Amino acid sequence: MPLTPELRRSFFEQMTLSRAFDDQMIALYWEGKLPIFQFGAGPLPGELHCSNGAEPVGAGVCGALSADDMLTADHRPHHVAVCRGVDLDRMAAELLGKKTGLSQGKGGHMHIYDPSVNFASSAIIAEGMAPAAGMALARRLQKRPGVAVAFIGEGAANQGAFHETLNLVGVMKLPFIVVVQDNEWGVSTSKSESTAIERNSDRAASYGLAGEFVASNDPDDIYEATVRAVARARAGQGGTVLELKTARLAGHFMGDQQAYIPEQMKQADPIPLYRAKLLRDGVLTEAEADAIETASKARMEQAMQFAKDSPYPEPAEAFDHVFAGGSEASDKQEAGAAA
Amino acid sequence: MSARILTMSRAGREALDWEMERRDDIFCLGEDVYKFGGIFGTMDGFGAKYGPERVISTPISETGFIGMAAGAAMEGMHPVIDLAYIDFIGVCYNVLLNTASKTHYMSGGAVKVPMTLLIGTGGGYNNAAQHSQCLHATVAHIPGVKVVYPSNAYDAKGMLHTALRDDNFTIFLTHKATAGVGWMGTPIKTTLSEVPLEDYTVPFGKVKIYREGTDVTLIGLGMSVHECLKAADDLAKDGISAQVVDLRSLVPLDRDGIMAAVAQTGRLVVTDEDYLSYGVSGEILATIFERDPTILKKPPIRVAMPDIPIPFSRPMEQAVLPLAEKIAKQARKLMA
């Protein structure tokens, strides 16, 4: 699909929806955590890694994928999930630990699963890589179409799992794309402090894969690079390391003071930049852009309301889902250990 | 010399700082340690004080840098590694399982691997199945690695001195809720202690009797010690005198100390935030059963994390943690 005005408009819609998701979650996160900060307090407990600044990655990559394709995300999954069309209400409910959540409160924000749109995640760094390659392999064995796309951070590109998986993908010529989201930081460690060469896309050559680098954090450019990678994968030409320069505007997680980031390394917000670009290109008017932003906020408010209104799971539900097939935790431990 | 009340985190830092000031063989490595000083601030400020050669921030490459630590140890260094959360051992387990733990034995004692691996454990703050585990049994099961688990500031400092002066591989565990770090809220009172300014060691392999009692023995480790103490307070209101025992060290395990403590009351509740089956709580019961089951007046009870992945949502997680209320309830059953 060419980069039409409709498509670009949808990128803006998705980016603003993803931002509304994060902004509203951040506001809720601080409830119950001030003045004394504690991960476990308030209506939205646990660690929270937000995607503010990375929305172009979600919009541009997901815009180039089809329903058959399979995605794995990491500990920072919101922008990818929103742009992939993961159920917004149920994702919001999952973050709040509610029974109506995607995982009925079992997973939380780092463990987003929605099989209806082929979306999975893992919060152990780089551990979404090999499962994504395996998904591609399954489709090959099943003679069904589908490209697997693993979303990781640039920090994850120094894990063994990254390199082992890329070699397997290269050897097996699997339809696979790894999206390396280079937001410069892995917690407090910058890319240049952690990575021996400048671009992970250059590492593709060692595994017989294609490598592409997009520097702009602009969904149009990201979309076009992804279209090329998807075309290669579908044509049986193998995998791509797609490295995308992006931004991390809300810290590693909530509570990160980011004192380690020098002034000259402060990153630009891609949403106003893209908005201005669409206005310049005549894709949107001011009024239309405002309307989209307002609609995104309203949609997210609705999801948040759904989440807040939903009940918590019953404590005993902790024992459900340990095994498939309806059998429950091994030895009826509710009676003894958890009494 | 004077002593002050410290958190576990500050006390551990003092031990490491003391040793680093005096010894060239110690260096630190781990993700973000140069700028952040480790998950519990054990290396807080060390970047500025000791420089980037001795305080090395690593890429997210655990197999690589922990394997390197083992190699450096074989060459006469004593690396101190920060591995943040124990859930991450999955990506570097071979170093623990087959390299650092077994080299001394496989070399017939010719090669030593002195290194200290600092790891945070535990949940209770809604961080879900991949960031809340204890897994201490998973590492204590490996022959050739010492596993210690202080639960208060005094022991944290003394046991870290001991680890740093040991010629072996030590896994030094701290439950996140006990460390006294900012992101876990107000420190738990019973984790704080008076800590002497000077250096001292606390030997591995000795249980600590936190609280004397005559009716029932509550055994814990890490965070569950503090839940046992709370339970003991509660039981006291009913006139039940509970003894609270902190294992402190899993390898070596103070089996004599456990027997002696349990013999004093004859009633036992073992608590553990690690999974129930194939773990520490079973090991303690096996010890009693092998040595002298007649010291027990009643069958013992285990209050441990059931064999399920840790659920995210608060009502489910709270229901499966070995919390004081549950411990007290089981102790009352033993008294009935």
Ligand SMILES: Cc1ncc(C[n+]2csc(CCOP(=O)(O)OP(=O)(O)O)c2C)c(N)n1
């Ligand atoms: C194996 C493993 N090691 C360490 C961590 C802790 N950790 C969580 S996120 C993170 C930084 C990840 O950086 P990057 O991959 O660049 O993603 P970003 O956070 O920048 O989105 C680290 C070290 C982890 N989750 N898993």
